[in-house]
Each structure stands twice: as structure tokens, then as C-alpha cells.
Amino acid sequence: MSGKQEIKIIQETFDINAIYARRVFASVNISNFLEEARQIITSKPKPFVKWVGGKRQLLKQFRLLDLYPPDEFDPEKARYFEPFVGGGAVFFDLLPRKAYLSDLNFELVTTYNVIKNDVEKLITSLKKQKYNKEYYLKIRSKNPERLSDLQIATRFIFLNRAGFNGMYRVNSKGGFNVPFGKYENPLICDEKNLRKVSKALQNVEIKHQDYKFVLKKAKKRDFIYFDPPYHPVSKTAAFTSYTSQGFGEKEQIELRDTFLKLHKRGCFVMLSNSDAPFINKIYSEIKKYGVRINKVEAGRAINSKASGRGKITEILVTNY
Numbered sequence: 430m431s432g433k434q435e436i437k438i439i440q441e442t443f444d445i446n447a448i449y450a451r452r453v454f455a456s457v458n459i460s461n462f463l464e465e466a467r468q469i470i471t472s473k474p475k476p477f478v479k480w481v482g483g484k485r486q487l488l489k490q491f492r493l494l495d496l497y498p499p500d501e502f503d504p505e506k507a508r509y510f511e512p513f514v515g516g517g518a519v520f521f522d523l524l525p526r527k528a529y530l531s532d533l534n535f536e537l538v539t540t541y542n543v544i545k546n547d548v549e550k551l552i553t554s555l556k557k558q559k560y561n562k563e564y565y566l567k568i569r570s571k572n573p574e575r576l577s578d579l580q581i582a583t584r585f586i587f588l589n590r591a592g593f594n595g596m597y598r599v600n601s602k603g604g605f606n607v608p609f610g611k612y613e614n615p616l617i618c619d620e621k622n623l624r625k626v627s628k629a630l631q632n633v634e635i636k637h638q639d640y641k642f643v644l645k646k647a648k649k650r651d652f653i654y655f656d657p658p659y660h661p662v663s664k665t666a667a668f669t670s671y672t673s674q675g676f677g678e679k680e681q682i683e684l685r686d687t688f689l690k691l692h693k694r695g696c697f698v699m700l701s702n703s704d705a706p707f708i709n710k711i712y713s714e715i716k717k718y719g720v721r722i723n724k725v726e727a728g729r730a731i732n733s734k735a736s737g738r739g740k741i742t743e744i745l746v747t748n749y
């Protein structure tokens with residue numbers, strides 16, 4: 430028996446994606462599957478950083494539109510790529526067995542790798558952090574280039590938890606410049622989750638590199654999710670300061686061309702961006718190859734015809 434019905438029950442009961450539901454089903458006893466599934470799902474790791482542009486709240490909309498994950502993607506045979514990983518909301522949602530993650534933010538990538546390889550030392554180090562403004566400013570002023578990997582990861586998580594709104598923003602010289610957060614009692618060291626994340630990363634390669642590396646690695650039937658810095662909807666709304674290099678029109682076009690190459694290779698490709706005229710234009714140019722532009726609204730899914738003036742929509746481009 431394939432367990433199709435049980436997988437569907439797991440998926441609906443816990444409101445999770447089909448791929449993860451299949452994986453959960455594979456590790457439970459059929460006689461007690463729902464209770465065992467509950468235990469696995471409630472102890473699932475979650476993103477360890479707050480990240481601007483994080484996709485957690487939109488994932489459900491992607492699923493309702495039946496665009497995520499791609500039906501035909503088989504994580505037992507093919508690999509998952511997230512080349513603009515940030516907080517990794519989609520990676521943590523799917524939890525694929527074999528994945529390649531990367532980002533151009535060096536401190537973020539170092540932190541992923543320290544969690545993967547040295548989580549106990551990181552937990553000990555995080556527990557020593559103090560939550561007050563003076564200490565925050567002292568840690569913020571350190572130059573990450575002079576720190577060890579463990580210190581970079583400690584500083585990165587500490588600043589993300591203690592800084593204003595969990596933002597990551599750097600100036601043109603790459604200096605972190607987010608103000609102190611003034612929270613009641615922030616959880617600087619979520620040790621349980623860090624250990625789970627570490628376990629989940631054991632089969633994962635995480636590198637500091639440009640998203641284009643994916644062209645060297647991805648093969649037919651692999652699944653690639655691109656979540657680049659969004660194109661500004663208006664000239665004043667720009668937020669592209671995750672790294673000291675920006676992501677302008679030229680970069681968006683190069684990314685579109687990368688999308689098309691992967692499509693022609695037979696990969697499953699999904700891409701998020703803002704619903705800006707420029708982005709619609711460049712992806713409309715490749716519709717003739719079978720690429721689709723879908724509109725997603727936070728809180729509600731709408732189809733590609735509804736334009737909904739005044740509502741904040743994003744686009745989800747897919748080739749399947």
C-alpha cells in the first residue's frame with residue numbers, strides 16, 4: 430500500500446506540504462501514524478533568524494495555488510536548491526534530504542555552517558551574551574573580518590535577536606547598522622531549535638557564493654527556488670541592503686535568464702519577486718516557453734488575472 434490516504438490525512442491535519450507529509454509518513458508506524466506524525470511535526474526545526482523578506486507567511490498561499498511544491502519533484506531522487514537562502518523558510522518547510530543552500534551574506538552562511546558543525550560550542554557561547562544596549566553596541570561595533578567563525582555566528586544570532594525588528598542592514602561599507610531592539614526578554618539562545626537545525630543541516634551543503642553556482646550543479650528534475658532581493662515597487666521603496674552590493678535591473682535580467690536556462694534543462698523552478706511592472710515585463714518575455722506568472726497576496730491567493738488595486742501582491746513565477 431502506498432499510504433496515499435494516510436499521507437493526505439497527515440497533510441490536512443497538520444496543514445503541511447505534500448513532500449514533507451510523505452517524508453513523515455515514511456518514518457511512522459501505520460498502526461499509530463497520526464500520533465507519531467504529530468510528534469515528528471511538532472519537533473520540526475524552524476528558521477533560526479528573522480529575515481526581512483522571509484517567506485514563512487506566504488508558503489500557505491503557494492500551496493493553496495497548488496504551485497508548491499511541484500507535484501513531480503521527488504526528493505528521494507533529485508535535489509533541492511535555495512541559492513538566496515536568507516532565513517531559509519522554504520528549506521525548513523520542505524526539509525528535503527539533499528539540499529544545496531547559499532547566500533552572498535558571508536556572516537549568515539558562516540552561521541549556518543557553525544550550527545551544522547559546532548552547535549554545542551555555539552550554544553555555550555550564546556548563553557554568555559548579555560542583553561543591554563551598551564553590550565549590544567559593543568558587539569555591533571566589532572569587525573567580523575577579525576573574528577573566528579564561532580564568534581561570527583554568536584554575534585550574528587545575538588544581533589538578530591537583540592536588534593530592532595530582527596533586521597539585517599548594512600551600509601555601503603558592509604558595516605551592520607541596525608539599532609538596539611528594546612524587547613522585554615528576548616530569547617537569544619533557542620538551544621532546542623539550534624540542535625534541531627544542526628541535525629537538519631547534516632546532509633546539506635551551505636556555501637557563500639553567488640546564486641549562479643546553481644547553473645554548474647543543477648540537473649534535470651532538481652527543484653530550485655529563487656527568492657532574490659525584491660525589485661522596488663516604487664523608486665522610494667528600495668530595500669536591497671542585505672549585502673553591500675545591490676541587486677538592480679541588470680541583475681534581475683540575469684536572474685531571469687538563469688531561470689530560463691534551468692527551465693530548458695528540465696529543472697523545476699520557482700521564483701518570488703515583487704509585483705513590479707519591470708518584473709512582470711521581463712518574465713512575460715519568457716511566457717512563450719511555458720513559464721507562468723502567478724500573483725500571491727499575503728493572506729489570500731488570487732489568480733493571475735486579478736490585479737486588485739491597492740492590495741499588496743507579489744509574484745510567484747513557475748515553469749511547471
Ligand SMILES: C[S@@+](CC[C@H](N)C(=O)[O-])C[C@H]1O[C@@H](n2cnc3c(N)ncnc32)[C@H](O)[C@@H]1O
Binds near residue numbers: 533
Ligand atoms: C529575499 S531574501 C531571501 C529570504 C528567504 N527566502 C527567507 O525566507 O528568509 C534575499 C537573499 O539574497 C541574498 N543575496 C543577494 N544577492 C545575492 C546573490 N547575487 N547571490 C546569492 N544571494 C544573494 C541576500 O543576502 C538575502 O539573504
